[in-house]
Amino acid sequence: MTRLLIVIVTLLSFKVSPQSKIDSLEQVLQIEKIDSNKVNILLELVDEYRYKDPKKAERNVISALKVSAQMEEEKFEVLALVSRAELLTDRSSYDSAFTFFQNALSIAENINFDDGKSTALIGLGNAHTRKGNLNKGEEYLQLNIDFAKEIRDFEGVASSYNNLGNVFNERGEYKKAMEAYTEASKVNTQIGNEKNAGINMANIGLIHQKLANYNEAIFYFTKSDSLFRKFDFLPGQAFLMKNMGIVLRNQGKPEEALLRYQKALESYNKMGSKREISQVYQNIGNIYSDEKQSGEAVENYRRSLFIAEEIGDSINMAMASQALGQEYFYFTKLDSSEIFSSKAVRIAQNIGADLTEMDGYKTLSQVYYTKGNLRKAFDFRILYENRKDSLYTLEKRDLAEEIEAKYQNEQKTKEIALLASEKKLQTLQLGKRKNERNAIIAFALLILLLAVLLYNQYRIKQKSNKELQELNILKSNFFANISHEFRTPLTLIQGPIEHLEQNPEDKLDKEDIKMIRRNTNKVLGLVNQLLDLSRIDEGKLHLRATEGDVFKCLRTAAGSFNSYAAQRNMDYRVEVPDESLWASFDRDKLEKVFYNLISNAFKFCEDGEQVAVQVSFVEDELVIQVSDSGRGISEDKLPYIFDRFYQVDSSSTRDQEGSGIGLSLSKDLVKLMDGTITVSSEEGMGTYFTVQIPIERIKVPESKMDLLQPKVLGKRVQPKPFELTKEDVRKLPRLLVIEDNEDMRQFIKNQLLEKYRVMLAKNGKEGLKTAVSHMPDLIITDLMMPRMDGMELCEKLKTNLSTSHIPIIMLTARAGEENKIQGLETGADEYITKPFSAKELSARVKNLIVQRQRLRQHYMDNRHAVDPKKITTTSLDKKFLEQVLNLLEEKYSDFNFNVPQMQSELAISKTQLNRKLKALTGESPRDLLRNFRLKRAAQLLGQKADTVTQIAYQVGFSNLSYFAKCFKERYGVSPSSY
Known part of the structure; x- marks a missing residue:
């Protein structure tokens, strides 16, 4: 899902003429510079080409693997490995697919990449099932069902249930298969995944077809076909062609069935799906077998067996071998029949394909009976009957439950008759006690009536108290909100007036006057509304x-x-x-x-x-x-x-x-x-x-x-043309203002624009995204905002390593002491109550930015030892800087230790490391490491601990001339003079 969203955003940011999705992706790929986006686009192309052009899909997944291998984020490598393994599974290269899936699973577990782990487990289960190792396939799929439920990956749960249904289907456990497919369909419907729901319905139709419920099968096939056509899903359409062929064959329409099989064969050949091709050849062989054309039947069965053996597909090997054994028996080639049926039984026993094993026993029993070997014929007949009994135990159990239900109904009928006779006897006895009972009831009713009256009084009192409490809460909320409604416009009125008071020679521009008028009208409207309510309550309006x-x-x-x-x-x-x-x-x-x-x-x-x-x-x-x-x-x-x-x-x-x-x-x-x-x-x-x-x-x-000449109003207002804003490229500190009120947002921007670069966001969610992507030097945020309020925003910023160092000023209309304490506890550096002075805001902004610059300068000026407590403002920054300095202390003497090793040790990306260290120390990671080594060298030279050459080597410099050059640039003198 994450990969798909990134690709969609990339496409939207790139202007293309209307054309196919594949062409759009190819064009975006040509100009994309960011490796992570490249991998996402390549994998999206793999999905698009997977069934349309397998060779192009292969080329794109190999490119994705190369790019992801060069990146630092291993989750992209996991996605590429899984995609490669899925293509290998489609081509029935199962052993290679296992290797790629296992590598993906190992990396995903190491980096706690849950989505990657779930996808790899499903892939392993599916690949093992397709190869014929049903027990191993069930093991992986059941493992992922538990894991996907734990991480609430509903798509993974649905996919696992669908593949588990395939395992049960191959075993002939149709009730379990139906339950698994139904569960998958239910989950996919809930999450709105129509295409996968269509796959589940097609599989349910397959089970109905195997149980000879042809009307139900056609019903489910038709529903799934409409969804497959909607999404142009070629594998699903081919699957339906193949199974509709089976239905038509069983309905006595061999020519129509053969036509469906040929269409399915064309689709599977186009996709390179050899396993499915093997299955279709078996189905075509069945048609010719029905028509007594044994030569054609054997030819198609042999094609199926050849392909199954080529790809190591045990299930189809067993089924094709059994079909050949049965066909050879029909035209009395008994030795060939014995060979192929024995082979089918042997393979079916290994993979747990009970139905194929049962059919093999039956054919072998017939072969030996025809040969006159009655002992062996009897033995295989017993094995056939035993296997058949075990497969149909479930049906027998259901029948037993039905018999038990009938028995229980008969028992209940007898009990009812007995109770009726007892009731007549009780009626005679109760008649004698009627007067006594009536007296007791009358007394009880009197007590009950008294209790109801008392309880009703209590309930009325409780209800009144509750209504009073609710009214108090409503009033409290009203006064809190109305104060916010007054304070915001009052701030916008007060700001320009203060500016005019401090600068009498200036004049208010037209926009400021309009803003004052708007907010004056807003305050006046609120006051009038309150007065009208008061008059209505008093009956004076x-x-x-x-x-x-x-x-x-x-x-x-x-x-x-x-x-x-x-x-x-x-x-x-x-x-x-x-x-x-x-x-x-x-x-x-x-x-x-x-x-x-x-x-x-x-x-x-x-x-x-x-x-x-x-x-x-x-x-x-x-x-x-x-x-x-x-x-x-x-x-x-x-x-x-x-x-x-x-x-x-x-x-x-x-x-x-x-x-x-x-x-x-x-x-x-x-x-x-x-x-x-x-x-x-x-x-x-x-x-x-x-x-x-x-x-x-x-x-x-x-x-x-x-x-009375009416003015006709237009029914639709034309929108204003889009205006492109010019980017501010001044070398000034960058501020982010997050405020949902448009006037307030522009007012704050206008007050600060002369000395700072100002970015704007209209709610907390948008502000958080802008802060993470642009790393401002300071953030000004309102407390009450849509989608995410200032408290939550502040908490997220201060607990994120990328943004924890950014100073935050919180603006609010809530003037209570507890609100201020809550804001400061969340991590806000300053808390300003509306209405506020523009001069005060400017001063607070300047102080926080100067403070941040002094902390960085403190680090730059301190030549020998740095205390992280003195140059950080949050515990998260302090912990990070301590970790960096401890790492430098441990590794600075190692020639091979550089920025990439620093990133690896700190488990942080290159971009994030560079931004964080620049914000805290004013130095890039490379400069920080070099200057740290130079500080250690200066200490050792000052103590005359060794020769200049030896000291240079001790602090991690392998090039003496480069050491001398860097040392002179930093300290103004050569190492020997120092």
Whole structure:
């Protein structure tokens, strides 16, 4: 799965004209420079060519093996080895396949590469099964089922069950085979792997075909064929051709069966699948045997045997030998029949193919009977009967269970009759106690009624307490969220004003003024909403109706979202009648409801999705319908969305801001206008709001007629053209700002852009990815963000060796002491509460970057000894640097110790090692090692411990002139002068 995702990303990053996937992969391969991506593309090409052009598949897998062998990450070598082994299995080169699978398994276990280990185990099980070693195949597959379940590799579980079904099928254990195929199909269906589910259904059809359930077999073959055609899966289509041929043969249609076999043979020859070719020749031989054409039958059986012996396929060797033995018996070549049937029995005994062994005993019994050797004929007949009995024990057991069930039913019938007679006797006895029982029941009912009343009182009290607790929690969450809603816009208003206060000669540019206006309106809107709620609760909010055009009002309100829709590339559709609707209505309250519904629709949609608004007037009723194609609302949360303070997503990682009062206020306003508001939603499909408000149309005054020319709104807003941003190439420290509020993000960037290179991310998940790939010098992150909040982001960064050294400043609207402590405990270096001063933020950023630079300089200046505690800020960095210095201390005198050996000892990639050491010490791994040796040399020279030459050798320099040159560059004097 990981390999496939990397290839898809690579393809998407490369612009190609519409053409086949193979051509696209070949083009990407030509320009790809990164070895890991090359291996992934080569292996994807192997999968594409595997059945279409086996030779090209072979060339690509060999190239993948060469590239992966040069890389440091052994998991790519595992993937290439497994792919090579699978091709060898297809060509029936089983011994070579075993070697490659075992190598892949060994490496995967050494590096704890679970996916590679699972794939290798499945491959070994499949290869052993195909060669005929059924017990060994079952052992590997059962081992992988346990392992795949442990690591939750559902695809591996399904594949193992399918291959285990093949083992049971070859043994003739059809019930076990059916169970295994069914389990594989169930898992593949759950994980959405349609192609593999089709393979499982085809195998289930095969079992039905062997049990002569031909209608069921055709049903499963037809279902799987539709899936194979969908994915253009040639092996599956060939498999169905072969087995449909078997069904047609058994239905007495030899010519149609022979046609299917020939098509299957063409496909298998194209794929180079010799094992399957051997099987098809056996099936063709069966057709000619049925038609009494023994010469043709023997010829095809011999072809099957020859191919099976060539590839060492024990199963097909046994089956073809038995078919020859049976055919030779038919035209009384008894010696040849005895030879081939004996051979079949011998091979079948070795591999546990019980059905073939049973058929061989039967033929040998017939041969010896015809020869007149009744003793041997009887012995083989006994062996045949015994084997047949053992194979059909399961059916006998099922029959015994059926007999047992009938017996149990008869016993129950007798017990019921006995109980009926006893009941008559008990009825007579109970009649005498009737009065006594009634008295007891009446007393018990009285006590029970009293208990119910007491319990009901207790339950009402508990329910009230619970509701009060829930209300308190809702209020607490509301005040926490509303403070965040106020603090963010207040920061954006305060920032430009502080700048103007500190720099009176400057003027605010147009964008800053727009930002202040936007955020002022946002704060004002929140305050108005709170005031409206308060007035509704007090019963002081009343309708203030004025005459006007309702449709025009709504058209204008809907049009205010046009630019926002264009900015987010949304499909925004507005349908308001072109005519006028003159009526008396409260414009302010209607607009508030309308704005709330549309803004909510945009809020819970991803960029590029659809929002639709439809307005109509039907039977003196204004109908407003607002729908979106967003994430929808789950069924359990739908009844509460109009409750005050309720939020569908109240976590700190929620995708959108909100206070939980908008929909509650809308419902109250609609109710005030004697209307109704309803909602329907399906998770993943979107949400649909409907508002119905009674309005009485009135005659339009003549003086107002010229104002009623409607402006038609376009049904779809055209998106803005894409603009390519210019990369910042200044030699300045690089900052990463992670903030979900667009205005805040741009505000922080503008404050810092003059002195730093600034990257942006709009949520925690995107920020983590950017931090790992670009390694900024400092990160500024908000606390409450979608997909991943600041706490989780900080924890992941500080526990990752690649990013643990990066200073982090956390911004938050939560001003509580416990929030600050929690943030600092997670690893944040600074914690700033909104609203904050831009000057304070700049100062904090500067201090952290200077501190980081001083730590690096401390290392550079210290000539003899370095204390990791003094140049690191986290325990993870300290431990890493201690490990590096201990390694240098141990190996610096070794001539052969260099950067590759350092990488190997530290078990870290070249890129990661270089980034980490540059961040902590300011030096590359090569410079660090060289300077460490020079420091040791300076110590020894200062102590006059030995000659310059001997000291140079002692510290790991093999070239004296190079040692002298490096020493002079670092200390300004030659070693002898020092």
